[in-house]
Amino acid sequence: MTSITIDQVRRQVEADAKTYGYYLTPQQDLLQMFSEGLKTNEERYGYPLCPCRLATGNLDLDRDIICPCDYRDPDVAQYGACYCRLFVNKDVYESQNLPEVPERRPIEKQQRAYGLPIAQQPSQGENEKTPTPQQAKTVGVKKRLWYCKQCGYVVYREDPPYICPICKAKRELFAEIDMKVEFNG
Amino acid sequence: MTSITIDQVRRQVEADAKTYGYYLTPQQDLLQMFSEGLKTNEERYGYPLCPCRLATGNLDLDRDIICPCDYRDPDVAQYGACYCRLFVNKDVYESQNLPEVPERRPIEKQQRAYGLPIAQQPSQGENEKTPTPQQAKTVGVKKRLWYCKQCGYVVYREDPPYICPICKAKRELFAEIDMKVEFNG
Amino acid sequence: MTSITIDQVRRQVEADAKTYGYYLTPQQDLLQMFSEGLKTNEERYGYPLCPCRLATGNLDLDRDIICPCDYRDPDVAQYGACYCRLFVNKDVYESQNLPEVPERRPIEKQQRAYGLPIAQQPSQGENEKTPTPQQAKTVGVKKRLWYCKQCGYVVYREDPPYICPICKAKRELFAEIDMKVEFNG
Numbered sequence: 001m002t003s004i005t006i007d008q009v010r011r012q013v014e015a016d017a018k019t020y021g022y023y024l025t026p027q028q029d030l031l032q033m034f035s036e037g038l039k040t041n042e043e044r045y046g047y048p049l050c051p052c053r054l055a056t057g058n059l060d061l062d063r064d065i066i067c068p069c070d071y072r073d074p075d076v077a078q079y080g081a082c083y084c085r086l087f088v089n090k091d092v093y094e095s096q097n098l099p100e101v102p103e104r105r106p107i108e109k110q111q112r113a114y115g116l117p118i119a120q121q122p123s124q125g126e127n128e129k130t131p132t133p134q135q136a137k138t139v140g141v142k143k144r145l146w147y148c149k150q151c152g153y154v155v156y157r158e159d160p161p162y163i164c165p166i167c168k169a170k171r172e173l174f175a176e177i178d179m180k181v182e183f184n185g
Numbered sequence: 186m187t188s189i190t191i192d193q194v195r196r197q198v199e200a201d202a203k204t205y206g207y208y209l210t211p212q213q214d215l216l217q218m219f220s221e222g223l224k225t226n227e228e229r230y231g232y233p234l235c236p237c238r239l240a241t242g243n244l245d246l247d248r249d250i251i252c253p254c255d256y257r258d259p260d261v262a263q264y265g266a267c268y269c270r271l272f273v274n275k276d277v278y279e280s281q282n283l284p285e286v287p288e289r290r291p292i293e294k295q296q297r298a299y300g301l302p303i304a305q306q307p308s309q310g311e312n313e314k315t316p317t318p319q320q321a322k323t324v325g326v327k328k329r330l331w332y333c334k335q336c337g338y339v340v341y342r343e344d345p346p347y348i349c350p351i352c353k354a355k356r357e358l359f360a361e362i363d364m365k366v367e368f369n370g
Numbered sequence: 371m372t373s374i375t376i377d378q379v380r381r382q383v384e385a386d387a388k389t390y391g392y393y394l395t396p397q398q399d400l401l402q403m404f405s406e407g408l409k410t411n412e413e414r415y416g417y418p419l420c421p422c423r424l425a426t427g428n429l430d431l432d433r434d435i436i437c438p439c440d441y442r443d444p445d446v447a448q449y450g451a452c453y454c455r456l457f458v459n460k461d462v463y464e465s466q467n468l469p470e471v472p473e474r475r476p477i478e479k480q481q482r483a484y485g486l487p488i489a490q491q492p493s494q495g496e497n498e499k500t501p502t503p504q505q506a507k508t509v510g511v512k513k514r515l516w517y518c519k520q521c522g523y524v525v526y527r528e529d530p531p532y533i534c535p536i537c538k539a540k541r542e543l544f545a546e547i548d549m550k551v552e553f554n555g
Contacts, residue, residue, distance in 0.1 A: 015206025021385025152527035200391025342522035
């Protein structure tokens, strides 16, 4: 479907890194590998899924791990790099020491996406809310209108971002817009 | 009405280029000419209309060609430069070879704005939907709430942007927010 | 409550300056002082209140003076620096001459926040609408959905921003989204 070149992918992540004051990984072979992974995912799913994660092909379930993923900003703030180590901060870029970055994606989102009992959680027999892989393709998620109490930025998502892309307020400063409206989405 | 200096215009386009990882045209005489054009349009219409296009003076009809115009991002991605060649990518900036960039603005939007039969389209006699230049001043357009399915970014426009300004998702990833609300705008 | 290091504060304002094409104050002692002030306010109030202003501790009333404050962009455009002189433009950065920047925050917002008759305004006896400092903690403000007529950007705030963070349109290009909805917030 969508055709995109490695160069376009590279330019996009470069520009995105600059916007946030980040750097791309100093390891050129990793950068090349990630660019190819993003290109492949873009062509396969229609969106640049994180090359270090597993897609379901259902945009609603994969949304949080599309690059730049929801977890990049808090990960760079805390560890100096995102989960993939594609985006790093200045210190990591200059030292070239890539840190270990644990998976921040909540276990419930992993479980919902892949329909598998997760090893870290004790199995609780049948979990009615976890869709099987077959069902995952058509599952939707409930979206709401959130706003940043600091700058007013509005998003329509299941849950608010970790960091406001406009004013960099943290997630706790987001609240739901409280209005009498029925959303059908 | 609004007073703005050439320096302010220049600083604004410079900052905007940086944000997106773009460069300004390497030809200093063009840059000077565009800055003057943007200043003139800002003072004449109240908004910095693209210096390479024709205004109607009706913001609703001119909206897509206010600088940075709706077409800049897909044009820089595809051709390395916007229609004006004010914004260019790194390759074009370094090579100094400005590419030809065809007009991406849809024929229907040109027609709606200028109320003229467009040469490329065969004339179909009277077109009831095309306003005459006199009518154009007061015509409004139907706006809707759209959201980016990738990052949740919300816009209130006639149609979604070509590229999400927050996460750079492409237009196909925008959808209308489906809710029971009557918009009066 | 929230723990944040001086380094994180510094990196955040640096990235934010870059995004908008601004520079941080060239005076290193000021930069250090502001970073400490922002860290202190973040820990005390849960948000990085401008280190040059007085907090009420009520987010709704303090919102416009959280860094980067509402007034930064028009101040840098007009004077070359924000009220604090933390963010400056290129000319100021290079000349190292920090300009005087008058307080742009409207007198009504100062009055509402601090519940004090303001010296510049003639006293009009009892002002029923001005909350006392005790009341200020619980006062809310009426928020509305605004959109940028240039790019469609949507915010949920008491009043629109001075400059659109997406397309840099000025405040006059924002309008309320006119729809039949009751907001409870």
